[in-house]
Amino acid sequence: MIKNITNVRGITCWGAHTGVKSMRRDLAIIYSKVPASAAAVFTQNQVAAAPVLVTRKHIANGMAQAIVINAGNANAATGKSGLEGAEAMALTLASELRIDKELVLVASTGIIGVKFPTTEIVAGIKENVRNLTNRSNAGSFVANAILTTDTYAKEGFVEFEVDGREINMGGVAKGSGMIHPNMATMLAFIVTDIAIDPVLLQKTVKETVDGSFNMITVDGDTSTNDMVVVLANGLAQNEKIKSKKEAGFKIFKKHLEEMMIHLAQLIVSDGEGASKFIEYEIVNAPSEAYARTMIRKISDSALVKTAMFGRDPNWGRIISAAGNAGLPFDYEKIDLYIGSEKKVVKVLEKGNPLDFDTNYIKKLLRESHLKILLDLHSGKANAKGWGTDLTTDYVLFNSVYST
C-alpha cells in the first residue's frame, strides 16, 4: 500500500468529476479535522487569477482547514464574475463543512479568459463533501483531479520523528503541462500533522520553495495561478515548534525541503515535450542567491537546452549563459563538468578546455537524466536546480494546439 496525504492524521479528501473537463476528474477537496497552521507562496505574475486573490486573503491570518481545487478553468482574466466564482467555491465548501469561510483556500488550473463555470463547480462541491474520506485511493483521486495536461499524477509521502512523536507529511502537485490556449500552472499542496507556529511555518515555506519549486524551469514562464500551500494541523501532538533553534524545526525543514524537491522534480520530469531531465549544480559560489540566479539563467537558455536535446557537450553555450546572468563572473576561474547523473566529465579547468573525449560525453548525454556541474572557486555557497531540454516536440505541442 502506498502512503499518501490520507495517512496524515485528521486529513480526509476526495477527487471528483463535475463535468468542467469532459473525461477526467476536475475537482479536489482536502479537509483537516481541525484548523491548521497554513502557509503559502503565490505566483509572481502581476496578472493573478481570482483564486490567488481569495486564497491570499484567507490565509493572511496563518490558519486554514480546507482546500478546494478545480481543473479545466483557471479562473484568470475572468473579471468580477470570476472573483465571485472563487468566493462562491470557498463559501460553499465552508457552509457544507460548517466552518468559517476564511478557513477555506481556493485554487484553479486550466484555460485562461473563459467564463468561470461557477454553477457546475458549486454543485460539484455540494455533491462531493459527503465523499471525504481517509481511504488511500481518495489521495490518488485528489492527485489526479488537479491535473491538466500532465501525463501522470504527482504524489509524495514521508514520515519522521520529532519529540518521539511520529510525524506524517504528504503532498500532491501538478505541473507544467501547457493547456491551450494558455499557461501552465504549478500547484502543490502539502499536508502534515506536525504542530508548528504559523509565522515560523510561513518563513520556512518561503525558504524551502526558493530552493525547490523556484529552481525548476520548463519554459521560463510563470503562470497566473501558481500556488504552493502547506497545512500543518498539529494532530501529531509534538510540542509546538516555535523557533528555528529547536531540534525539531531542523528535522521538519529538512523533510519539507525534500518533499518539495521531490514534487518539483516530478513536475520537471513531466515537462511538455521534454526528452531530458537535467540537474544543474553550482558549487563554491559567492552566495546561495548568486548560485541560484546563475542556475536559472543557464537552465532557461534556449541554446543550452537545444544543445542537451542534441547531446552536444557545448560548453561555450553554458559559459556564455552564465556570463549573461547579470552577475560578476570570471570564467577563467571555473571548472565545468558535463555528463549524466551517474557520471560527469570535466571539460573546462580554470576556464581552459580540457582534451576530453567528445564521443564518450555524447554517449553519457544519451541518458535521460543529465548533470551540469559548475565549480566557480569563488566562495562557499552551493545550489541546485532542475530543467528540461528544448525539443521539437515542445514547439509542436505549443504551436499546433491552437484556440
Next chain:
Amino acid sequence: MIKNITNVRGITCWGAHTGVKSMRRDLAIIYSKVPASAAAVFTQNQVAAAPVLVTRKHIANGMAQAIVINAGNANAATGKSGLEGAEAMALTLASELRIDKELVLVASTGIIGVKFPTTEIVAGIKENVRNLTNRSNAGSFVANAILTTDTYAKEGFVEFEVDGREINMGGVAKGSGMIHPNMATMLAFIVTDIAIDPVLLQKTVKETVDGSFNMITVDGDTSTNDMVVVLANGLAQNEKIKSKKEAGFKIFKKHLEEMMIHLAQLIVSDGEGASKFIEYEIVNAPSEAYARTMIRKISDSALVKTAMFGRDPNWGRIISAAGNAGLPFDYEKIDLYIGSEKKVVKVLEKGNPLDFDTNYIKKLLRESHLKILLDLHSGKANAKGWGTDLTTDYVLFNSVYST
C-alpha cells in the same frame, strides 16, 4: 548602383578570404582617411571576447580611424594567446596604415573556445591593406566577410542634409545566425562623414542602440562578442555638432536611429529557423523604459513565440508574459491587438476578450510580418521591438549541429 559605406567621404574598405573559413570571405577592413569621432556599445555578457577588451580600450578616448573584423573564430574563451591575437590584429593594421595602434578597433565572430589563428589573420591583414578602395563592391565584400551563418548580407545607406552640407551614412551588420558550437554574435559598423563631438556621439549611440539593437530578440541570449561601432570622420565639413540642442543633432540622431532599426530588423528577419518577423508595439505606457522591458519579456516568451509559429491569436499568453515583466501591470486597463503588419484586430478591450473572428485573425497570422500592439492606457510613453517566432527548425538547427 546601390550606395553603401564606400559612399561616405574618406572611407575605403575591403573584404577578403584568409582561409580561417573554408569557402567564404572572413576578413574585413574599414578605413577612414582621417581620424574619426568614435563610439561603441558592447556586449553585456560577463564573458567578453578578446577583441571586445581591446576595442573598449582603444575607443576610450573617443577617436578611431580603422576597424578590422574577422569571421570564423570569435576569439572568446581563448586566454592570453587570444588577447595577444586581438592586439596583433590592431598592431598589424596600424603599422600597415602607419597610424597609431589605439586608432584601430578589432571585432571577431565565429566559434568560441578554439585557439585563435593569429598567424593567418595577421598575414591576411598585411596582404589586403593594399586593396582598400572606395569602389562600391568593396562595401559588399565587407558586408559579406563579417557573416557567419547569416543567410544574407545586411547593409544600409542614407543621405541627409545638415548646415546645407550633404551627410552620408552607411552601415553593415551581421546577425543572429548560430554557429556551432556556439553563440550568435551581433556586429554592426556604421560610418558617416558628419562632424560631431565624440562625447556627444557616445551618448547618442547608447540611446539609439537602446531603441534598436537592444529591442530585438531571436533567442534571448547575448553573445560574448556583440559590438556596435559608429565612426564619424567630419569630412562633410558641417559645423561640428556639440550639443543636443542643435537642429543638426536632431536630424543626425533621427537618421542614426533609422539606420540602426533598419539593420536590427534585417538581423531579426534572418533569425535562425524563424518563419515570422514580429513587430511588438506598446503605447501609452508609464515610461519608455517600462514599455521596452515589457516588450522584451513578451518577445522572449517561448509560449508567445510558439503561438505565433502556430498562427494562434493566443492573447492569454501575451497578457501572462506581460504580467511576468516584473512591472506593476493591470491587465484590466489594456487593449490588445493582434494581426499582420498591414491589419490588426482588437482582441481585448479593457482586459475583456472581444467577440473576434478567430479564423480571420488566423488568416492574418499566415503573413510573414506580424504585429502585436498593446495599449496600456497608463501613460504617454511608446516603444517598439522586433522578434521572431520559435519554430521546430530553430530547435533542430541548434541541436543537430553538434561539436
